[in-house]
Amino acid sequence: xxxxxxxxxxxxxxxxxxxxxxxxxxxxxxxxxxxxxxxxxxxxxxxxxxxxxxxxxxxxxxxxxxxxxxxxxxxxxxxxxxxxxxxxxxxxxxxxxxxxxxxxxxxxxxxxxxxxxxxxxxxxxx
Numbered sequence: 001x002x003x004x005x006x007x008x009x010x011x012x013x014x015x016x017x018x019x020x021x022x023x024x025x026x027x028x029x030x031x032x033x034x035x036x037x038x039x040x041x042x043x044x045x046x047x048x049x050x051x052x053x054x055x056x057x058x059x060x061x062x063x064x065x066x067x068x069x070x071x072x073x074x075x076x077x078x079x080x081x082x083x084x085x086x087x088x089x090x091x092x093x094x095x096x097x098x099x100x101x102x103x104x105x106x107x108x109x110x111x112x113x114x115x116x117x118x119x120x121x122x123x124x125x126x
Contacts, residue, residue: 007064010057011035014112020061027065031078031120032057033112042113047084048091054119055095062123069095071123077105078118088117 005020005027013019013030020029034043034053037060043053059069077092079085085105093100101121111118 005029005061005065007060009037009060009064011037011040020065022065025125027062027067027071027123027125029058029061029121029123031076031112031118032061033115033118035113042115047087047116050115050117051088051091051119052095054117055092058119058121059095062121065123067123067125071125072096072101072121073124074102074122075104076120077103078108078111079105080108080111080116082107084116 001023003022004018005022007019010019010032017030020027022028032054034050035041035057036043036053037057043050055069062068062071075096077088079088088105
């Protein structure tokens with residue numbers, strides 16, 4: 001059985017997908033881009049600010065599932081420019097102190113709406 005997780009405190013899906021799905025105690029949070037939930041507008045700013053918004057959006061979705069970033073076991077970070085990695089990584093570390101979840105970080109040609117960063121995560125109930 002799968003359960004849809006949804007909250008107005010994170011951006012609404014911009015396509016045929018859910019903000020998150022829970023199955024067997026695992027919560028799969030769709031990739032979050034730096035959209036401001038209250039306005040639906042894209043955030044402009046440094047890669048640190050954009051990373052912060054992506055992770056804040058993910059945290060809001062996890063909260064709607066009764067979890068927090070402490071439950072995250074895996075993330076994937078998509079960057080449109082790997083030159084942004086160090087700044088993204090510094091901001092990311094503020095959200096995930098040790099022991100940090102497993103992570104992949106990849107450079108991609110383009111991201112939805114032309115954003116510079118997108119972050120997805122998987123969390124577990126424990």
